[in-house]
Amino acid sequence: MMLFGSEINLQPVWLTLEVATYTMVILMLIGTPLAWKMAKMDSSTKVLLEALVALPLVLPPTVLGFYLLIVMNPNGPITEFLRLFGFEGQLTFSKTGLVIGSVFYSLPFAVQPLMHAFESIPSRLLDAAATLRANALDRFFTIVVPLSQRGFLVAATLTFAHTVGEFGVVLMVGGNIPGETRMVSIDIFDHVESLEYTQAHILSALMLMFSFLVLLLVYSLNRRFGVKVG
Amino acid sequence: MTALHLRGNLQLKRGQFELNTGAFDIPLVGITVLFGRSGSGKSSLLRAMSGLDQHTRGQLQMNQQIWQKGAKSLATSKRDIGFVFQDAALFPHMTVRQNLRYGVKRLPNQLVKGHFNETVDQVGVANLLDRSVETLSGGEKQRVAIARALLMQPKLLMMDEPLSALDWRAKAEILTLIESVVKVTQIPVLYITHAPAEVERLADRIIFMDQGRIDRIETLKQALSNPDSPLFDDQGVVSVLEGQLGSSENGLQRLQLGTQTLWISPLQTLPKQTVRIRVLARDVSLALSDPTDLSIVNHLEVTIAELIPQPDFRVLVRLNLPCGQFLFAEVTEHSAKRLKLCPGLRVFALIKSVVLAE
Structure with a gap:
């Protein structure tokens, strides 16, 4: 495709958006119950979980990627286990692996805002709902979810954006197979390596604008509704 | 219909605090007040x-039914109870109607679901239905909370200090509302408070709580006739008299106690006939x-x-009124001797001020 007078292969962009979408959806499904459990805990287990969840924030992505590579290797236990259910192919150097890696990498960006949102809901509202004959699941969907809307919005936006911006983990887990696992950040790296600065400029500018817009959205939500991030 | 009874023996440990009620059997008739200092375990x-x-x-x-x-x-959702929380606990993302x-x-x-409009009218929230919860005043919020609990058609209504967040005017309104609701619906109420005045106004029975235990369960009458009752810890001994409101004259309103008449400040706001007043012994x-x-x-x-001799050279005198009610007076030992007070003596009680039980 021609963009600003240069030939640009947009395949990595579409792949990035696809992986980011899957990651976001999966993280919303996993992160919500996890954040809810953590918000309700008041023991040392909570501290332990908080630290575990926050690990990807401080670990070099290559470390996380390295471990994932080991665990997901084609002869490893996870792959073997999945084979029992008819899984074919492999986890590493595939789109599935990319998504799994991204889920771990972006976990804190889903769990933290959700947990803060859940914690700020007064427990007496849930008590009140219980006295109005709502069971636990009912209370969650009719009281907790509507009152945590902004937490969900922030969590979804941040996990999506953070996945778009990852590099180390995807390089370790996914490698750099064109059309298969090459994401935008790696593509830019490649262009720079081969001194194709024009392409690198265009893709970088796109990423810059995208990231800025996302942060602008999050912080304006923050300002208007007092959503806590991080 | 046989009266409801709540029987049991409950334990609950939360951090430093331990609730251990001891065996209890609470007859649920009218309003039963849970009374005790803060930290005595009422809310628990x-x-x-x-x-x-x-x-x-x-x-x-x-x-x-085993709970x-x-x-x-x-x-909780299967216990047929209604619960009114201290600060109403309305859902902020919904309108009053929702x-x-x-x-x-x-x-x-x-369960028949047909009483929505009646309840809404009775509690006085009909004009609030489409308002957002966040625009309501404290009193209005508590009205909505009461209506919400009543609509559950509970067998038992629990109220946890429903007045504590309100100013005095709203307090008076909600108290009147609670009284009328109980009268009309005949739903028994468990009501938490640490304010003796609320107890004297509302209670039929009192559960005294102390350090996580149920100390004793008494009728209001029993509690008030005991000068050592925890009810009197703050303000000294109080007598509660029940009388019928009469006409007003010269800025004062008649309160009929049998054949005797008390004059009290006029009460325009109260539509009812029988009221309780509280008189401090001092x-x-x-x-x-x-x-x-x-x-x-x-x-x-x-x-x-x-x-009844009291500490600090004081004497508490229990006085019988002709109408069968009693009144406490507190005098000094010196006066008691000088006037030669003794049981059976006819005297005149001079009442400096009378307050409607809040």
């Missing part, structure tokens, strides 16, 4: 009884004859029933 007990705290242990049953047995507990409908929608089918003086040259308006002819 109500949470344990309602099933809201999952750490509750022990036994609890409402007539034949708690060991660690097993019947879900708040009210929330519970109604979840009622089992066999606001009652005694005279051997009826003094006429005195600014105090209320003189009641009474008979001394007993003299």
Whole structure:
């Protein structure tokens, strides 16, 4: 495709958006119950979980990627286990692996805002709902979810954006197979390596604008509704 | 119809605090007040009884229905109770109508759901239905909370200090509302407060809580006739008299106690006939004859029933009124001797001020 007078292969962009979408959806499904459990805990287990969840924030992505590579290797236990259910192919150097890696990498960006949102809901509202004959699941969907809307919005936006911006983990887990696992950040790296600065400029500018817009959205939500991030 | 009984023995441990009620049997008729200092376990007990705290242990049953047995507990949503929280606990993301409908929608089918409009009118929230919860005043919020609890058609209504967040005007309104609701619906109420005035105004029975235990359960009458009652810890001994409101004259309103008349500040706002008033024992003086040259308006002819010595050279005098009620007066030991007060003596009680039980 021609963009600003240069030939640009947009395949990595579409792949990035696809992986980011899957990651976001999966993280919303996993992160919500996890954040809810953590918000309700008041023991040392909570501290332990908080630290575990926050690990990807401080670990070099290559470390996380390295471990994932080991665990997901084609002869490893996870792959073997999945084979029992008819899984074919492999986890590493595939789109599935990319998504799994991204889920771990972006976990804190889903769990933290959700947990803060859940914690700020007064427990007496849930008590009140219980006295109005709502069971636990009912209370969650009719009281907790509507009152945590902004937490969900922030969590979804941040996990999506953070996945778009990852590099180390995807390089370790996914490698750099064109059309298969090459994401935008790696593509830019490649262009720079081969001194194709024009392409690198265009893709970088796109990423810059995208990231800025996302942060602008999050912080304006923050300002208007007092959503806590991080 | 047999009266409801709540029987059991509940334990609940939360951090430093330990609730251990001891065996109890509470007849649920009219308003039963849970009374005690803050930290005495009133709220914990109500949470344990309602099933809201999952750490509750022990036994609890409402007539034949078992609510708690060991660690097993019947879900709050299945206990047929209504609960009014201290600060109303309305759902902020819903309108008043949605708040009210929330519970109604979840009622089992066999319960008739037809009382929405009646309840809404009775509690006085009909004009608030489409308002957002956040625009309501404290009193309005508590009205909505009461309506929301009533719409559950509860067998038992639990109220956890429903007045504590309100100013005095709203307090008076909500108290009147609670009284009328109980009268009309005949739903028994468990009501938490630490304000003696609320107890004296509302209670039929009182559960005294102390350090996580149920100390004793008494009728209001029993509690008020005991000068050592915890009810009197703050303001000294109080007498509560029940009388019929009459006409007003010269800026004062008649309150009929049998054949005797008390004059009190007029009460325009109260539509009802029978009211309870509270009189502090230290606001009652005694005279051997009826003094006429005195600014105090209320003189009641009474008979001394007993003299109860108090600390600090004081004597508490229990006085019988002709209507069968009694009144406490507090005098000094010196005066008691000088006037030769003794049981059986007819004296005049001079009442400096009378306050409507709040």
